[in-house]
Amino acid sequence: MPPRTLFQKVWDAHVVTAHDGQSPLLYIDLHLVHEVTSPQAFDGLRANGRRVRQPVRTVATVDHNIPTTPRGLPIIDPIAARQIEALQKNCRDFGVPLFDMDSAEQGIVHVIGPELGITLPGMTIVCGDSHTSTHGAFGSLAFGIGTSEVEHVLATQCLPQKKPKTMQIEVRGKLAEGVTAKDLALGIIGQIGTDGATGYVIEYTGEAVRGLSMEGRMTLCNMSIEAGARAGMIAPDETTFAYAQGRRFAPKGKDWDDAIASWRLLATDPGAKYDRVIEINAAMLAPFVTWGTNPGMVVAVNARVPELQSFTQEADRRAAEQALTYMDLKPGTPIERIAVDRVFIGSCTNSRIEDLRAAARVARGHRVNPKVRAMVVPGSQAIKHAAEQEGLDRVFLEAGFEWRESGCSMCLGMNPDILQPGERCASTSNRNFEGRQGRGGRTHLVSPMMAAAAAVTGHFTDIRKWKFE
Amino acid sequence: MQAFREHTGVVVPLDRVNVDTDQIIPKQFLKRIERTGFGEFLFYDWRFSGDGSKIADFVLDQSRYQGATILIAGKNFGCGSSREHAVWALADFGFRVVIASSFADIFANNSLKNGLLTVRLAEEQVTEIMRRAKERENYRLTIDLQKLRVDDGQGFSAAFAMDEFSRHCLLNGLDDIGLTLQHEAAITAYEAQHPVRPTMKNILAG
Numbered sequence: 038m039p040p041r042t043l044f045q046k047v048w049d050a051h052v053v054t055a056h057d058g059q060s061p062l063l064y065i066d067l068h069l070v071h072e073v074t075s076p077q078a079f080d081g082l083r084a085n086g087r088r089v090r091q092p093v094r095t096v097a098t099v100d101h102n103i104p105t106t107p108r109g110l111p112i113i114d115p116i117a118a119r120q121i122e123a124l125q126k127n128c129r130d131f132g133v134p135l136f137d138m139d140s141a142e143q144g145i146v147h148v149i150g151p152e153l154g155i156t157l158p159g160m161t162i163v164c165g166d167s168h169t170s171t172h173g174a175f176g177s178l179a180f181g182i183g184t185s186e187v188e189h190v191l192a193t194q195c196l197p198q199k200k201p202k203t204m205q206i207e208v209r210g211k212l213a214e215g216v217t218a219k220d221l222a223l224g225i226i227g228q229i230g231t232d233g234a235t236g237y238v239i240e241y242t243g244e245a246v247r248g249l250s251m252e253g254r255m256t257l258c259n260m261s262i263e264a265g266a267r268a269g270m271i272a273p274d275e276t277t278f279a280y281a282q283g284r285r286f287a288p289k290g291k292d293w294d295d296a297i298a299s300w301r302l303l304a305t306d307p308g309a310k311y312d313r314v315i316e317i318n319a320a321m322l323a324p325f326v327t328w329g330t331n332p333g334m335v336v337a338v339n340a341r342v343p344e345l346q347s348f349t350q351e352a353d354r355r356a357a358e359q360a361l362t363y364m365d366l367k368p369g370t371p372i373e374r375i376a377v378d379r380v381f382i383g384s385c386t387n388s389r390i391e392d393l394r395a396a397a398r399v400a401r402g403h404r405v406n407p408k409v410r411a412m413v414v415p416g417s418q419a420i421k422h423a424a425e426q427e428g429l430d431r432v433f434l435e436a437g438f439e440w441r442e443s444g445c446s447m448c449l450g451m452n453p454d455i456l457q458p459g460e461r462c463a464s465t466s467n468r469n470f471e472g473r474q475g476r477g478g479r480t481h482l483v484s485p486m487m488a489a490a491a492a493v494t495g496h497f498t499d500i501r502k503w504k505f506e
Numbered sequence: 507m508q509a510f511r512e513h514t515g516v517v518v519p520l521d522r523v524n525v526d527t528d529q530i531i532p533k534q535f536l537k538r539i540e541r542t543g544f545g546e547f548l549f550y551d552w553r554f555s556g557d558g559s560k561i562a563d564f565v566l567d568q569s570r571y572q573g574a575t576i577l578i579a580g581k582n583f584g585c586g587s588s589r590e591h592a593v594w595a596l597a598d599f600g601f602r603v604v605i606a607s608s609f610a611d612i613f614a615n616n617s618l619k620n621g622l623l624t625v626r627l628a629e630e631q632v633t634e635i636m637r638r639a640k641e642r643e644n645y646r647l648t649i650d651l652q653k654l655r656v657d658d659g660q661g662f663s664a665a666f667a668m669d670e671f672s673r674h675c676l677l678n679g680l681d682d683i684g685l686t687l688q689h690e691a692a693i694t695a696y697e698a699q700h701p702v703r704p705t706m707k708n709i710l711a712g
Binding site: 060062064165186231356471 | 540
């Protein structure tokens, strides 16, 4: 057999059938389900008298529109409540396991999969959510789908898929102090653009990627979709195995040993070819801050909002002009002079325990600027609990941050956590689209440390100069 | 799914790049549990001001583009969130075709499942159609999926590509769940060789 990439190996292992004139049919090992993109899919099953083919390969939770206020309180938004009730009923009717509001396992769907050991290397994973790419950190092929495809997977546990192309992103060298996986992701998108990887599955390789923790790898793979990629993947290694071992739904005993042996074979073979290769020099990266209305509109924290003349393409220049108008920013403004009203630490990109530790390290011994409202939203109940065991909640609360219940929260503002018109936010989430965090809200994407620093100083601040207590 | 063979309609130019699905249908409208009724919220934040009143100059609501069924926009249309609600909103508003020089993958997939045709043309061709749609009143295009051609009957004509299986499904309005279920034997055989890991079986017990 010719040398194969990680992607090719996972793909080959999941092709159920490949007929002439049809897209190959791919078997889906795990289907994650949440309240927003599933109700119409379950209704489709009902209308056609179909069942869920593999309830044990389907896992549901509520995350997108639940409040992050204490769990005992009622859900005030009746439409959100109706959607949550619909998921509860659908899971009951079709026998799908659900980690509900009051469950100790509840959390953002892309946080709980890995944390429960449901997500493992070499799998195919889908969810009606574009940030499903997160799970590629384990060397799985994981991608977001629409509601029609959710219905398709519920009914058949398969998806017809056109085979994507492969792109290697090799990150040479080490990340400097203060430069995180988030900055690496933003740096890559800034370089290749928000459609730079459309049609491709990215495999991240190189010293800087190997050096990332699983949390960091999840952050990096999570943002693959912001470069347009179908998925992002990282070959599993000792870091992966150490993370997965002993988790609740991970294999045990001899099954674990067998699993590790098979996962070791997933790495890309020497000599395997990618359709496209991009090299990134880690030394060129810095803590990044987005200035515009998509994640590719990004500069280093010690740089300035770009001049319009710097855009060579007419369409890009106009897009930048529209973005600056929306963001109420002037070309040439130093990023560190931009003041923020809100800070959001959370989302499937940056709400894991390591993210909270990094933010708490910055916040420790400081106070949130009186002009800023800052909130921390752990990715899951398990993370919230772990952080409280470590005393991180005390650090945040004493500094003046809000410490809230788990969910997607202000990443997309489907629940009551939203920006008011004109408010400017330093956010650890993944999208700075117009209105994403609330109509008229202005979002700047940053790492957890950079968000915490902005909360304290009231403006963007280069974390490399931070005086840690 | 609604079949698509040939369609002629008025073209409305949305001259922006990277139109994301958060713009096509903002999040506050994703809480509905139905597939219908999203059209009135299409491009909501661009069409309506904070108090709910219409923003007069937004291109979709200009009188000359009323009844348009073909949307043309800049590159990377439909990027961002996987929400199929974006496609439901476009279709519910009356669109049958979106033309752009590139589409985000998930948006293109979602469109296919709903009989909304995404036509990819070269950047220069998009620019030319955009120019004509702005300059000429009642500018119409015919999109022929059988011949894979776009034509305005006024000198502009272009071929477009589409993978054969997707084209076949669209032309015939096929339910692709039905197609997959035709492979029942192969799926069952695959499942027999790849059983669920024992630890996952406990998940149903709670």
